[in-house]
Amino acid sequence: MQGLMTIRAFSQRSRLTQRALRLYGESGLLEPAFVDEQTSYRYYTEAQLETARQIVLLRQLEMPLNQIAEVLKLDAAQRLTAIEIFWTEAEAQITQRRKLMGYLRGRMRGEARGNFAVQSRAVLEQKVLVLGREITRPELQSFIQTSFAALFSHLAHAGRQPAGAPLVIYHWELDFDSPGLVEVCVPFEGHLEPAPNLSVRLEPAHHEAFVRLTKAQVEYPDLLHTYDALTDWLHARSLIYAAPREIYFAPWDATPPDQPAFDVAFPYSQEEENG
Amino acid sequence: MQGLMTIRAFSQRSRLTQRALRLYGESGLLEPAFVDEQTSYRYYTEAQLETARQIVLLRQLEMPLNQIAEVLKLDAAQRLTAIEIFWTEAEAQITQRRKLMGYLRGRMRGEARGNFAVQSRAVLEQKVLVLGREITRPELQSFIQTSFAALFSHLAHAGRQPAGAPLVIYHWELDFDSPGLVEVCVPFEGHLEPAPNLSVRLEPAHHEAFVRLTKAQVEYPDLLHTYDALTDWLHARSLIYAAPREIYFAPWDATPPDQPAFDVAFPYSQEEENG
DNA sequence: TTGCTCCTCACGTCACGTGAGGTGGC
DNA sequence: TTGCTCCTCACGTCACGTGAGGTGGC
Numbered sequence: 001m002q003g004l005m006t007i008r009a010f011s012q013r014s015r016l017t018q019r020a021l022r023l024y025g026e027s028g029l030l031e032p033a034f035v036d037e038q039t040s041y042r043y044y045t046e047a048q049l050e051t052a053r054q055i056v057l058l059r060q061l062e063m064p065l066n067q068i069a070e071v072l073k074l075d076a077a078q079r080l081t082a083i084e085i086f087w088t089e090a091e092a093q094i095t096q097r098r099k100l101m102g103y104l105r106g107r108m109r110g111e112a113r114g115n116f117a118v119q120s121r122a123v124l125e126q127k128v129l130v131l132g133r134e135i136t137r138p139e140l141q142s143f144i145q146t147s148f149a150a151l152f153s154h155l156a157h158a159g160r161q162p163a164g165a166p167l168v169i170y171h172w173e174l175d176f177d178s179p180g181l182v183e184v185c186v187p188f189e190g191h192l193e194p195a196p197n198l199s200v201r202l203e204p205a206h207h208e209a210f211v212r213l214t215k216a217q218v219e220y221p222d223l224l225h226t227y228d229a230l231t232d233w234l235h236a237r238s239l240i241y242a243a244p245r246e247i248y249f250a251p252w253d254a255t256p257p258d259q260p261a262f263d264v265a266f267p268y269s270q271e272e273e274n275g
Numbered sequence: 276m277q278g279l280m281t282i283r284a285f286s287q288r289s290r291l292t293q294r295a296l297r298l299y300g301e302s303g304l305l306e307p308a309f310v311d312e313q314t315s316y317r318y319y320t321e322a323q324l325e326t327a328r329q330i331v332l333l334r335q336l337e338m339p340l341n342q343i344a345e346v347l348k349l350d351a352a353q354r355l356t357a358i359e360i361f362w363t364e365a366e367a368q369i370t371q372r373r374k375l376m377g378y379l380r381g382r383m384r385g386e387a388r389g390n391f392a393v394q395s396r397a398v399l400e401q402k403v404l405v406l407g408r409e410i411t412r413p414e415l416q417s418f419i420q421t422s423f424a425a426l427f428s429h430l431a432h433a434g435r436q437p438a439g440a441p442l443v444i445y446h447w448e449l450d451f452d453s454p455g456l457v458e459v460c461v462p463f464e465g466h467l468e469p470a471p472n473l474s475v476r477l478e479p480a481h482h483e484a485f486v487r488l489t490k491a492q493v494e495y496p497d498l499l500h501t502y503d504a505l506t507d508w509l510h511a512r513s514l515i516y517a518a519p520r521e522i523y524f525a526p527w528d529a530t531p532p533d534q535p536a537f538d539v540a541f542p543y544s545q546e547e548e549n550g
Numbered sequence: 551t552t553g554c555t556c557c558t559c560a561c562g563t564c565a566c567g568t569g570a571g572g573t574g575g576c
Numbered sequence: 577t578t579g580c581t582c583c584t585c586a587c588g589t590c591a592c593g594t595g596a597g598g599t600g601g602c
Contacts, residue, residue, distance in 0.1 A: 008555070013506050018556090019592065039600060040557055046510075053503065057379050061372055065591070080383045087376050094369050097336055101362050104332050108355045228328065231288055235321075283581070293582090294566065314574060315583055340565070 003046055004034060010044040014052035029069050030055060061087065096220055103221030116211050116229040123267075125205040126164055129154065131198055132183035140182065144168055147184035154198060155188060163189040165249040209233055209241075210265035216257040226264050239268040278321055279309060285319040289327035304344045305330060336362065371495055378496030391486050391504040398542075400480040401439055404429065406473055407458035415457065419443055422459035429473060430463060438464040440524040484509055484516075485540035491532040501539050514543040 011018050024030040025042060030051055032042035044052075051072065058068045063086055071082050131147045148166060155162060164187035171181040185203075194200045211226045227244070234241050247263045255261045286293050299305040300317060305326055307317035319327075326347065333343045338361055346357050406422045423441060430437060439462035446456040460478075469475045486501045502519070509516050522538045530536045 006555075013510070017592080019594090022557095023592070041600090042556085057375060057382075059591090060375055061379075076383065080380070083376075083379065083383075090372070097365075100332060100335055101358075104336075104358065105355070107332075108351065108358075235288070281581075292566080294568090297583095298566070316574090317582085334565090 004043040005045070007032075007042050007044070010048070010052070014049055015056050016052055024055070024065075027065065027069070029065060029072070058083070061090065099219065099221050103225070107225075116226050118209055118211055118229055118233040120207060120209045120268075122207050123203075123205060126187045126203050127189065127192075128167075128185040128187050128201055128203050129192060129198060130183050130185050130201050132181055135182055143182065144184055148186070151184065151186045151198070154195065155186060155192075158192055160188050160190055160192060163187045165247050167245050167247045169243050169245045171243045206242075206267040206269070208265040208267045209239075210247075210263040212260050212263050214258050215252070215255050215261035218262070223264070230264065230266050234266060234268055239270065241266040241268045243267075279318040280320070282307075282317050282319070285323070285327070289324055290331050291327055299330070299340075302340065302344070304340060304347070333358070336365065374494060374496050378500070382500075391501050393484055393486055393504055393508040395482060395484045395543075397482050398480060401462045401478050402464065402467075403442075403460040403462050403476055403478050404467060404473060405458050405460050405476050407456055410457055418457065419459055423461070426459065426461045426473070429470065430461065430467075433467055435463050435465055435467060438462045440522050442520050442522045444518050444520045446518045481517075481542040481544070483540040483542045484514075485522075485538040487535050487538050489533050490527070490530050490536035493537065498539070505539065505541050509541060509543055514545065516541040516543045518542075 005013070007018050007021055010016075011021060014021075016024070021030070021032075021042070021044075025032055030048065033045040033048060034043040035041070036043070054072070055068055058071065059065075061083075063071070063083075067086070071079055071086075074082055129151055131151055133143065135143050151166070152162070166184070166186045169183040169185065171183065185201075187203075192200055209230055211230060213222065213226065217223070217226075230244070231241075244264060244266050247265060248261070249263065250259070250261045252261065280288070282293050282296055285291075286296055289296075291299070296305070296307075296317070296319075300307055305323065308320040308323060309318040310316070311318070329347070330343055333346065334340075336358075338346070338358075342361070346354055346361075349357055404426055406426055408418065410418050426441070427437070441459070441461045444458040444460065446458070460476075462478075467475055484505055486505060488497065488501065492498070492501075505519070506516070519539065519541050522540060523536070524538065525534070525536045527536065
């Protein structure tokens with residue numbers, strides 16, 4: 001019994017509740033150094049305090065328990081790296097929320113209501129080279145970049161040039177959290193054979209409602225408002241709309257933040273015979 | 276059926292899941308404009324979209340549903356104020372976490388381990404005027420300030436001077452989340468009658484372990500480390516300790532951030548006859 | 551024998567996600 | 577009749593909080 005603490009003593013010194021300690025014991029996150037088989041009493045050592053305190057700290061940063069378990073398996077150097085990665089993501093979320101709050105403020109003060117002028121246009125039929133996959137939100141950014149690179153290199157190998165602005169089509173009805181099909185497309189002319197994962201498709205002629213945005217507006221709050229403005233516009237005209245798309249008509253890297261860089265568009269058709 | 280949307284249409288345009296919409300309907304947060312009594316089908320109006328979108332935004336700021344319900348009852352001006360208050364608290368939490376992360380970084384790199392030098396001293400018996408109440412963490416700051424003001428004015432009215440450094444005693448064993456008894460005390464000499472809520476007590480002579488901190492260190496991470504250092508020190512010497520206290524020996528407002536301003540102390544006694 | 555500490559269920563909370571099994575209108 | 581949309585349970589998830597009712601050692 002030398003140096004062993006009861007759950008009460010350990011709870012007080014670690015600042016973990018007894019309930020939490022039992023839970024962590026069951027899940028294997030922090031098992032008591034010794035458990036009396038007769039009484040099921042849990043006993044902890046002084047050395048386990050360090051682990052317990054790290055758990056407390058990580059929980060206060062809102063790291064989930066299963067991630068904490070993984071982090072604790074790493075050695076000191078890797079552990080700090082893992083924590084830094086987690087924290088970087090947390091900070092990104094915070095930035096996101098701060099922007100949302102700014103958007104909310106403006107919205108409630110009645111500002112910026114007309115900032116997103118909806119226009120419409122006719123789009124001609126065009127052939128596109130398509131790379132599509134089911135992805136989730138966090139994967140989106142890197143998926144788009146690598147896909148465009150793959151498409152352009154495929155075109156170059158076939159001796160073809162892009163014949164229009166590249167676009168990205170979102171097939172999952174604006175539900176941003178669950179995974180859904182995203183297609184990255186580059187228009188071309190002439191003939192191209194489909195390859196594994198790369199299909200060739202004829203995008204039909206259509207009308208579309210669109211909003212033109214600057215490069216800076218690619219971030220969250222503005223994009224949300226754009227979608228709202230577009231669906232409101234379409235609904236007000238009783239139009240049926242298809243999967244939304246982003247059309248990158250300007251060279252992305254060369255465009256300054258405050259200059260128009262892309263359109264968000266919804267293809268639409270007249271409502272079926274009804275009213 | 277003019278202008279009524281099914282739950283699916285409303286879900287897509289509001290970006291709330293059907294599950295969430297049903298839940299909000301039951302709780303009264305956002306009830307469908309019309310419910311078919313035969314089929315129990317829910318129908319929503321265009322006008323409800325604005326409310327729905329505000330709910331989405333507030334949920335993304337992690338405002339709890341019951342608080343959202345309260346906020347939505349307010350008119351536009353008050354609503355924005357309420358949201359700003361909520362957000363200010365959220366930002367305070369973020370600042371807190373960022374400090375914790377800094378503390379964790381230093382801790383894992385092995386820095387700052389010896390920063391908190393534990394000392395010990397004998398304290399003489401003294402009479403104190405006490406104001407105590409059960410409070411929770413968020414109330415602490417303002418409770419301490421108003422209590423000190425009340426105690427000093429009581430002393431002044433009775434024609435007495437403080438006879439030592441004022442202190443705050445925490446009786447709830449370092450469990451910072453649940454509510455617990457906190458006592459704000461001012462030592463005095465001579466005679467004083469107890470008043471409602473104000474008791475007069477003789478603090479017995481004792482020994483205490485303490486750490487001296489600067490004004491800047493009153494914030495979270497350092498305070499945590501201080502408590503750890505003190506309980507480790509006491510435990511290493513097999514000492515029994517009582518409720519911890521903070522002793523404000525310097526005039527708070529006049530002290531610069533990097534100067535010593537208060538002690539964190541644990542009264543202790545020898546362990547009962549045992550080893 | 552009386553407290554005290556510890557134990558194991560088991561249900562509640564929060565805001566949903568995810569089926570299961572069933573109904574109504576074209 | 578077949579899909580499709582909608583419905584209502586009901587259980588699962590996450591990280592616990594909060595009793596209820598019972599045991600073991602001084």
